[in-house]
Each structure stands twice: as C-alpha cells, then as structure tokens.
Amino acid sequence: MMRKIIIFLAFALLFGMAAGGCGAGGGEEKEEKKQKKEQKEEQKEELSMGGLGYYFAESYEPSEFVQADVDSDTVQWICSAYAIYTEYNRKDLGCVGGASEDNRDIYQQAIKIALADGWGISDRESAIGQVNKLLEGGHRAKYREFISEMKKHDLLSLDEEELLNRVERENGDAKEFQAAYRAYHAMGEKAVDAWDYSRALQVLGDCYQAEYINLEECMDQSLAVAEKLQEEFESWDEVCESYLYGFQFWKKEDADYHLSETADRREVYNELKEMEEGPFAIPYDTKLQESWKNVEIKKEEEPEEQKTEKGVYSLSDLSDAIRVEVKAPEGFETDFEPDGHMIYLECFDTKRDAVSTLVYDIYENASEDDILHGIRMNLAMSEQNGAENIVMGEIQTLEAAGQKINYVVSAYKRNDGSGVRRCDSWIVLDDTYKLSCVAQDEDSGNGFLYPEIEELLEEIYGKIQRKE
Numbered sequence: 001m002m003r004k005i006i007i008f009l010a011f012a013l014l015f016g017m018a019a020g021g022c023g024a025g026g027g028e029e030k031e032e033k034k035q036k037k038e039q040k041e042e043q044k045e046e047l048s049m050g051g052l053g054y055y056f057a058e059s060y061e062p063s064e065f066v067q068a069d070v071d072s073d074t075v076q077w078i079c080s081a082y083a084i085y086t087e088y089n090r091k092d093l094g095c096v097g098g099a100s101e102d103n104r105d106i107y108q109q110a111i112k113i114a115l116a117d118g119w120g121i122s123d124r125e126s127a128i129g130q131v132n133k134l135l136e137g138g139h140r141a142k143y144r145e146f147i148s149e150m151k152k153h154d155l156l157s158l159d160e161e162e163l164l165n166r167v168e169r170e171n172g173d174a175k176e177f178q179a180a181y182r183a184y185h186a187m188g189e190k191a192v193d194a195w196d197y198s199r200a201l202q203v204l205g206d207c208y209q210a211e212y213i214n215l216e217e218c219m220d221q222s223l224a225v226a227e228k229l230q231e232e233f234e235s236w237d238e239v240c241e242s243y244l245y246g247f248q249f250w251k252k253e254d255a256d257y258h259l260s261e262t263a264d265r266r267e268v269y270n271e272l273k274e275m276e277e278g279p280f281a282i283p284y285d286t287k288l289q290e291s292w293k294n295v296e297i298k299k300e301e302e303p304e305e306q307k308t309e310k311g312v313y314s315l316s317d318l319s320d321a322i323r324v325e326v327k328a329p330e331g332f333e334t335d336f337e338p339d340g341h342m343i344y345l346e347c348f349d350t351k352r353d354a355v356s357t358l359v360y361d362i363y364e365n366a367s368e369d370d371i372l373h374g375i376r377m378n379l380a381m382s383e384q385n386g387a388e389n390i391v392m393g394e395i396q397t398l399e400a401a402g403q404k405i406n407y408v409v410s411a412y413k414r415n416d417g418s419g420v421r422r423c424d425s426w427i428v429l430d431d432t433y434k435l436s437c438v439a440q441d442e443d444s445g446n447g448f449l450y451p452e453i454e455e456l457l458e459e460i461y462g463k464i465q466r467k468e
Helices: 009-014 030-043 073-080 083-088 104-119 124-136 138-152 160-170 175-190 193-209 215-232 236-251 261-274 368-384 453-461
Strands: 045-047 054-056 307-309 312-316 323-327 342-349 354-364 388-392 396-400 403-413 419-428 433-443 464-467
Touching: 073 083, 073 215, 083 193, 083 236, 083 261, 104 193, 124 138, 124 193, 138 175, 138 193, 138 236, 160 175, 175 236, 193 215, 193 236, 236 261, 312 342, 312 354, 368 388, 368 403, 368 419, 396 453, 403 453, 419 453, 433 453
Parallel strands: none
Antiparallel strands: 307 312, 312 323, 323 464, 342 354, 354 433, 388 403, 396 403, 403 419, 419 433
C-alpha cells in the first residue's frame, strides 16, 4: 500500500516530549502463561458495553502478542471501518489505532492527549466508561430524537428548499436540520449509526495505543462492534455514507461547501476507494472471527541494525526502493529504535533550557499541496492544544549544502509563553521521492539553537548521502 505523505501528529503536539513504552508482552513458559491467564479470568468484571458486552480485566496487563502475530482479514476489516479517520489524520492504515509497532512510541503521548482533550479519557476506567457511553447512545440517540421532532412538525415531508427556508425564518441556522434531513431521506433511522460504531472502533484502537486496554481486549470488543456494523449495513459504501452523515450532523456543516471538514473527509473516502490495495479492497462480507485466540506467538527476529556508525542513520521509503544515509547534526540523538523508514532526533540544550527536534522521512508521490496541507493540519492541531499567535510562511527556496532546498517556516506561542519555530523542508531525490525534515525549536527566552534558517538547513542536509 502506497502512502503519499506521513504527517506525524505526535510531533505536531509534542516535539521534544518523551513518549511512553511499548505494550508487547511474552517470553514466559507455556504453563506459566496458562496460570497467568487463569488468574486474569478470575479478576474480570463485566461491563455491558451497550449490549455489545465483553469482559475487561480489573487492571491493565499487556497482551502476550502484537498485531503482527495475529494479523488477519478480521483485524484488517476492523481497521478499515475507521480508515477515513486514520487517513485524514495521516496515520498508519491497516494498523490498530493507526500506529504500527515501529511508530507506537512516537505516537503514544499524542494519542493520550487527543483522548484526554476529545473524549475525556485519561486512564483505563474512563476509557472503558467512554466507549460504553458511546455504544449505549452516542450521536445516533440524539439523531433519532431530532428526527422524531422533525416528524412532529412535519418537516421531513417538505422538499429541502422549503425546509431550509422555514427553519431559517424560525430558527436562523438550518445546517443541523439540513444534515438530519439528508441523512434520513438517504438512510432512514440508522443513518448515523456507523458514525458511532466507527468512532467506537477508533477509540478502542487509540486506547490500546495509549495502553489503557490491551490488544486482546481491544480486538474482542472491536469484533462485537464490527459484527454490529455488518448486521446493519450491506457494504462499505453504506458504512462510509453513514459515517459522513453522522460527521455532518455532529459538525452542523453544509456538506456542499467545498472547504467544509465533511467535504474534506469525503475526499479522503474517495481517495481510499481508488486504492487498489486500500482498506476497502477487503470484502465487506468477510467472515469475522477471533483470529487472535490460541495463536502460537512468533519469536521476534533480531532487527537489522540501522545505525551504520555513531550518529549515522539509514533511511528508506516503505518499499525500500530508495535509500539515503543521514548524519545527525552535533548534539542530536534518539531514544527510539530506528525502523529505517523515519528518523526522530532530539537535542536538549541545557544552556538554553530548551529542546530541538528533527524528523527525517521520505515522501512518495507527495505534491507541494500535500505537504502544505499536512503543515496546516499540524498547526491546527497545535492551536487546538493551546498554541497562540500561529503564523505560517510561504514556500521559499535556497541553495545550501549543495542542494536546492524548499522550506516553510511557521511559528507560534505555547501556553507557558515559550516560542516555537517550525521549519518544514524537503529536497527532491527523483521524480517520485522527496527527502523531508521537520525541524522544531523552542525559545524559552534564550534564543533558538540555530538562529539563522540557512545555518539550520546546512546542518540538516549537509551530510546526506544517497545509497544505491
């Protein structure tokens, strides 16, 4: 599966902050595992989950497997059910919670913040409670009440133009009525159900990534929700239309407005449908089953060493069609095991009491519009998390380090008063690939690590070598 461009939400929110640990378990003898499983079963307590019941253990323990051990058509079907959200946020398609095991540490803290800000989820108890609440009613309950009121006032029998004129005269804004009207006439009472069920699957995946629930719990509950989707809807098209109707109803948007978020998500949906091996290529009527039960855990192979020498990192695209070596600027290092497809480096300057970060990646078939869209998304996410006075510059070009470098400089203020300067830059490797680096620097009152952009770009691209 090809990707145009990866926008790391973790970096939009948390450049320079440490991420949490990985949730993989294993390594015990079979008998010990059996005893441990029996103990866990004794600790379980029932939560109704809105009629889609599953038992969650009283406390968190990581599963003894990761997705790679149990991946199947069922797991991929579940991931596909919230693929619009995953792709819209430029996360990893086909991965539970939108993050591969290689990227889990990078995404985790950002996911925790998103769960806290968007859902009020900050621990295991609130995670289970919020999913329960979503499955018991969600927005579909409000939608049904709204439709019931519209029926009482004979609004659904009007044509759309008459409806809008009447509502605008009496109430002013008619967008919510328009969304409900269109949803009902297209899909009836169940028109927004998939919006709730898709979000439930997304939240379960995110809670797994945040280590509030383990992978087995996530998949067990996700299976029940997925089966409910198959029961109510006949195709991926129906599921996605219901998802988009629900989003429009929640946002109270005019979906015909080409700059609305609903229109953006529909565009993502259309792009996903065109992918030959995309998320909706998996048959909708796939038989869903517990593929993660009673599996033999594969012994993890030792990863190929990515660090060729101190401070030098190997970087390639996802298909390993192109490779470069990156020499880290002085003072920059990583706490993460490089996966070969992205390099995250940071430098903590004790004199400035500030953190600087660099993220190298290779983009495949990414246009300048794609890159600018990703930058805007990240700045919008920063604004949602309290950033102020956000300024985004235009694309500029300079010759440095023997390269023609394109770059965009952005800046904003954090809640604590510190300034942040972000520089998104990229060079063209060939007709298909671009090497990018996102540099973010803090100013806590003592200036930036590299005051001049040209000096920064010299350091970033000064020691890049293309490998055949």
